[in-house]
Amino acid sequence: MKFIKWIVSSLRAKLLMMFLFLTVIPLILVGMISYMKSYDIFAQKSYSLAQIQLAQLRSEYDEVIQDIKRFTEIGKKDSTVHFLIDKQNTAEESKSILGMIKLYRESYQYSDSIMNIKIIGLDGKAVSEDRGVHQLDRQALTKPPFVTLLDEPTKTLIEPIYKNSNPALSMTSTIVSDSSEEVIGFIDIVIKASVFKEILHDASLSNSSTVQIQSESGTILFSYPQFAKTSPLLDQKSIEENSSGYFTKGSTFFVYDTSELTGWKFIRYTPLTEITKEANEIRSLIVLTVGSILIFTIGLYIFITSRLILPLRLLKRKMKQASQGDLEVKFENKGTDEISELGENFNSMLIKIKDLLTKSINEQKQLKKAELRTMQAQINPHFLYNSLETIIWMAEARKTGQVIEITKALSHFFRISLSKGKDVIPLEDEINHIRNYLTIQKMRYQDILDVTFHLNEDILEYEIIKLTLQPIVENAIYHGIKNKRGKGFVRIKGDFTPEGYISIDVIDNGIGMKEDKLEEIRSQLSQGVPFEKEQGGFGMVNVHQRIHLHYGEPFGLTINSWYGSGTRVSLIIPAEGRNR
Secondary structure, eight states: OHHHHHHHHOHHHHHHHHHIIIIIHHHHHHHHHHHHHHHHHHHHHHHHHHHHHHHHHHHHHHHHHHHHHGGGGGGGSHHHHHHHHOSSOOHHHHHHHHHHHHHHHHHSGGGGGEEEEEEEETTSEEEETTTEEEEOOGGGGGSTTHHHHHHSTTOOEEEEEEETTEEEEEEEEEEEOTTTOOEEEEEEEEEETHHHHHHHHHSOOOTTOEEEEEOTTSOEEEEESTTOOOOTTOOHHHHHHOSSEEEEETTEEEEEEEOTTTOOEEEEEEEHHHHTHHHHHHHHHHHHHHHHHHHHHHHHHHHHHHHHHHHHHHHHHHHHHHHTTOTTOOOOOOOOSHHHHHHHHHHHHHHHHHHHHHHHHHHHHHHHHHHHHHHHHHHHHHHHHHHHHHHHHHHHTTOHHHHHHHHHHHHHHHHHHHGGGOSEEEHHHHHHHHHHHHHHHHHHSTTTEEEEEEEOGGGGGSEEETTSSHHHHHHHIIIIITTSSSOEEEEEEEEEOTTSOEEEEEEEOSOOOOHHHHHHHHHHHHHTOOOOGGGTOHHHHHHHHHHHHHHOTTOEEEEEEETTTEEEEEEEEOOOOOOO
16 A cells, blocks of 8 residues: 555656556567577477487497397308207207307397397206306296297397496397297397497486386386486386377476387487576566666666756655754755746745744734833832831831841842843853842841752852742742741752753642642643733743743643642742853
8 A cells, every 4th residue: 555655646657657567568578578588498408309319329239239240140050940949969050050160250230239048948958158058047047038038039038137246237038930920049249238238328418317228018228327316207108108209397407308219218308498598588688788878877767866856856745844944944956947947936935934033923922022012110119118118117127137138139139020121141140130139028027938949059150030039039929938827838840851951840738729720730830821910820821921932842830739738839940051
């Protein structure tokens, strides 16, 4: 959902999707089609080449077998037939047979591949190159391959054997009498296995291919590499049912062919990666081409969007900052198009807004100053009148010391109030201002008022707006302690907060306020609405507003009160204007 929302709401995302649909997707489709086509072509080419190579190998094997099979003609010679039929005189026939074998060896190409030729009669009489005339155990004639050949006289059996500890093949076939057409003996030719291994080794096969030659019974006669085993994915049934063909299983390609002369199965299997090597190279080329075009397209997209979209996004970000109150932002674009003109109009608008805000703020400050001066004009004469009444009463009572003390306190009080027209004074002077004020008040309420100070002297080094604490203390006396029976006290505490601000608490044990009244006062404080005079908060709202105008958030007054127990007013200001 977020992705869809991003596409719908972003012009840059829409342009990106357009680029993708118009360039990248068609390129990918063309690349995929090209790869599939090239894959089919190169795969078919590899399949055909593999079949040709395997057929060539099978042909070379057949040539060797065909050449060696000509030696079986010796069994049809008269001397051979007489040797097998005649039970007595066989010396001449055996010499003749050995002579014919020698003559054949001189006539045929692969005669050197023959290790031994043996003529065997049904009675066990035999003649061979290595042993001459000798007698076989008749029991041996009751075992394969002789028993098999008696049942299938036209067949030639080729089986792997060892001759003098060397691997070889035994090719055995029957000798049939022309007159009776009955089997009268066997001819057994022992062939060196090395001749077939050399042909297999010299075949032009890739190093990753494996070739196996199986006999009709499924026995592996030869393999390349020498110790290769049958693939576990080999479909033996499919190979047995067909003379030639190819198939793919898993990640391996199989091709096979069958010799009509021997019945041997020639099987070759190769990893598909080898068969499709050229196709994969084409794929890499296609991927590289598509990737290069994609990079070029993205670069073109970035270039276009940097010229078109990025200025719009920058202008959008600047507008958002301005909407959040930051009017110092400025849109910079060196272009001459409509976006640049829009940015210049935006900058002009911000300048006008700042001018209007500055004018409005100045007017509000002047208004607040006028209100504060009016308040001070209202408060000071009233306080001065009460203080002078107290001095007259003490003078009439001949309390000379107290008259001097209260007069001195009143003098210092108004000196600090004036402060040569300054709005900000050291916090130490503001505390002395309260002390002078409380000195005057204690003269008037000496029986019911007790005042104590608990101050961290380090805070006295910083500055505060003058006449900030006196209205708070005045409220504590007139609207807290004065309305409660018994002796009251005022505690003035000052210290640093954990944040490094200055906190000053004015605590009294006066009558306090009920919960609904407290909430009303808090609400009016936060709104900057002055209280009615009889409610006793007229000076506090001015203190709160003055702090807000001078310091901003989060500074100002907070009030907590408990009806019947007292009130706590907390003042928070920043630690600024250190004087020492």
